[in-house]
Amino acid sequence: MEEETSRLAIGLSKEELKSIEPQLTYPDRHLTLRSYIDGYTLSQADSTMWIAIRGNRVAHAFVKKAYQVNLSRWFTFIEQSHPELQQEFATKDNGAKAKRAAKAGLVLATTSPSKMLRWEKLLPDFLPNRRMSPCLIPDT
Numbered sequence: 001m002e003e004e005t006s007r008l009a010i011g012l013s014k015e016e017l018k019s020i021e022p023q024l025t026y027p028d029r030h031l032t033l034r035s036y037i038d039g040y041t042l043s044q045a046d047s048t049m050w051i052a053i054r055g056n057r058v059a060h061a062f063v064k065k066a067y068q069v070n071l072s073r074w075f076t077f078i079e080q081s082h083p084e085l086q087q088e089f090a091t092k093d094n095g096a097k098a099k100r101a102a103k104a105g106l107v108l109a110t111t112s113p114s115k116m117l118r119w120e121k122l123l124p125d126f127l128p129n130r131r132m133s134p135c136l137i138p139d140t
Contacts, residue, residue, distance in 0.1 A: 005037060005045035009052035012059050020059050028068035035077060042082055050078045054089050055096075 004026075011023040027037065027049065038045040053059045053075060066072040078085065 005049050009048050012052045012056050015056055015058045017058055017062065020056065020062065024053075024059065024062065024068055024071055027074075028071040031070040031074045035074070037074075042078070042085075046078060047085060047088075050075065050082075050085055051089050051092065055093065 008023050008027060012020060014020065030037065036043060036046050037049060053063055062068075063072050063075045
């Protein structure tokens with residue numbers, strides 16, 4: 001089951017509903033009479049699948065709208081009963097945000113759990129000496 005879950009998680013890497021919906025049909029049918037994907041407690045398969053869905057905006061919105069009731073029930077159950085997964089997701093998401101920011105030429109440094117300090121390079125047209133301007137933004 002863990003191999004299938006890994007394959008499904010990889011299939012959720014695209015953010016297109018047409019390619020995601022078929023990937024979510026199998027887990028929805030599988031979870032008809034189950035609370036967990038594999039076994040009777042949280043497994044690696046559950047963690048992998050939950051993080052893959054939560055990390056994909058399109059899949060997350062699709063599951064939250066409860067088009068596939070069993071998958072939506074499972075997702076909400078895992079989210080409420082295992083807050084450690086949300087922390088793990090937040091850690092991975094912050095790492096991904098930092099990588100995207102580095103590619104865009106931004107430098108991010110966390111100042112507190114609720115705030116993030118962001119330095120943006122100003123365009124040379126607006127500031128000839130290319131100084132950097134700090135601004136505080138909330139961490140989302």
